[in-house]
Amino acid sequence: MNKKEQLKEIMKYIPSGAQTLSKNPTQYVVGVTPLTIAKAKGVYLWDEEGNKYLDTLLALGPMIFGYANERIDNAVKAQIDKGTIFSLPSEHELVLAKLLREVVPCAEMSRFVMDGNEATTGAVRLARQITGRDHVAKCGYHGFQDWSICTKSGRNSGVPEVFKTLTHDFKYNDIESLEKIFSDYPDKIAAVILEPVSSEPPTNDFLQKVQETAKKHGALLIFDEMVTGFRWALGGAQEYFKVTPDLACFSKAVSNGYPLSIISGKEEYMKRMDEIFVSMTFAGFTLGLVAAIETIKMMREFGDVHEHIHKLGESLINGGNEIATQNNLPIKFSGYGPHPVMTIKIEDDYTNRLLKSFIYQEMNKVGILFSASMMVGYAHQQEHIDFILREFKKICEQLAGIEDYKKLEAKLEGDVAAPRAVRIVQ
Numbered sequence: 473m474n475k476k477e478q479l480k481e482i483m484k485y486i487p488s489g490a491q492t493l494s495k496n497p498t499q500y501v502v503g504v505t506p507l508t509i510a511k512a513k514g515v516y517l518w519d520e521e522g523n524k525y526l527d528t529l530l531a532l533g534p535m536i537f538g539y540a541n542e543r544i545d546n547a548v549k550a551q552i553d554k555g556t557i558f559s560l561p562s563e564h565e566l567v568l569a570k571l572l573r574e575v576v577p578c579a580e581m582s583r584f585v586m587d588g589n590e591a592t593t594g595a596v597r598l599a600r601q602i603t604g605r606d607h608v609a610k611c612g613y614h615g616f617q618d619w620s621i622c623t624k625s626g627r628n629s630g631v632p633e634v635f636k637t638l639t640h641d642f643k644y645n646d647i648e649s650l651e652k653i654f655s656d657y658p659d660k661i662a663a664v665i666l667e668p669v670s671s672e673p674p675t676n677d678f679l680q681k682v683q684e685t686a687k688k689h690g691a692l693l694i695f696d697e698m699v700t701g702f703r704w705a706l707g708g709a710q711e712y713f714k715v716t717p718d719l720a721c722f723s724k725a726v727s728n729g730y731p732l733s734i735i736s737g738k739e740e741y742m743k744r745m746d747e748i749f750v751s752m753t754f755a756g757f758t759l760g761l762v763a764a765i766e767t768i769k770m771m772r773e774f775g776d777v778h779e780h781i782h783k784l785g786e787s788l789i790n791g792g793n794e795i796a797t798q799n800n801l802p803i804k805f806s807g808y809g810p811h812p813v814m815t816i817k818i819e820d821d822y823t824n825r826l827l828k829s830f831i832y833q834e835m836n837k838v839g840i841l842f843s844a845s846m847m848v849g850y851a852h853q854q855e856h857i858d859f860i861l862r863e864f865k866k867i868c869e870q871l872a873g874i875e876d877y878k879k880l881e882a883k884l885e886g887d888v889a890a891p892r893a894v895r896i897v898q
Contacts, residue, residue, distance in 0.1 A: 503886025538851030785809025
């Protein structure tokens with residue numbers, strides 16, 4: 473059975489063929505990119521056919537110490553024999569909460585849930601309760617929940633229209649767009665929520681201005697640190713940029729692949745969690761807690777984790793830009809070392825995806841699972857970055873002589889990556 477036939481079989485039983493949009497097979501090159509992964513270790517993946525790939529995604533960010541890290545996994549295995557969830561809280565909840573208070577600037581108190589959607593929704597609900605207001609100002613993506621996804625065209629099908637009246641988007645590095653929301657909805661904004669940084673660096677003291685604007689208008693500032701937390705620095709982007717929010721949400725890198733998300737914040741706000749209902753059976757899942765405790769301990773002991781990640785990622789960004797420029801290609805690498813981002817600077821969507829798909833394909837063929845949104849981890853080494861850049865240079869040299877990128881259709885051995893939107897099924 474070839475990969476396209478295999479995908480048809482998968483999609484008979486699993487809508488879209490995956491559980492996460494970014495892992496959807498159609499986001500890559502169906503026919504070339506592996507459909508399923510059989511195992512992983514360090515920074516490598518093996519597909520069901522035994523092919524080995526250097527991974528540049530790290531499961532979308534969690535695997536900061538690499539797959540199957542022996543020290544973390546041994547701590548988890550020991551806990552499995554003691555139990556995964558109990559009828560009352562475990563001792564690990566207090567241990568982790570104390571650790572978080574030591575390393576994260578805003579984390580005077582913390583609550584534990586299971587995924588990012590639950591964390592950001594709990595934080596927003598808490599802000600609404602504290603302020604007595606209903607509206608939210610947001611920048612970027614914060615989960616698939618109705619209050620968050622309602623403003624995203626192409627992904628908000630099935631969301632009641634009323635939610636779209638309560639959530640308002642502002643633009644990153646555009647403080648006027650946030651101030652306009654407060655002007656349009658005076659005394660109605662409960663929370664300002666944003667990722668403190670993504671591919672675009674904050675300019676003109678943007679984060680400080682967001683903090684000041686929220687405070688001036690009586691709204692709580694929430695940092696969504698799902699990606700930046702424990703990746704930009706031990707204390708997250710709030711430590712890195714020296715801006716402390718009222719509340720913050722974490723997941724991904726904090727527990728190296730075990731399910732856990734966190735709502736942390738200042739005591740004056742977090743103690744009012746008792747006044748709202750955020751509750752679930754699997755909150756306090758011991759394996760995630762133990763993994764997070766071990767992960768944080770390792771970061772403190774090693775000392776160079778974040779310096780290493782920043783350095784490697786910056787070498788990838790700088791090297792990629794140098795190669796693209798030398799070959800006069802519409803490709804740009806941006807972001808920060810922990811999260812390099814490749815952008816195709818072509819407005820036509822199909823041509824953009826065609827060029828991206830060709831790069832993915834050629835990387836896949838030499839054993840690199842590559843994405844436009846990359847994650848660098850502590851288990852990566854300079855030799856891995858050098859390998860990626862060598863292969864990227866070869867690809868760019870192939871592309872350099874092509875005037876019309878539509879000609880890449882003949883060179884593509886699989887399907888063009890699909891748009892990043894919800895599928896419509898008739």
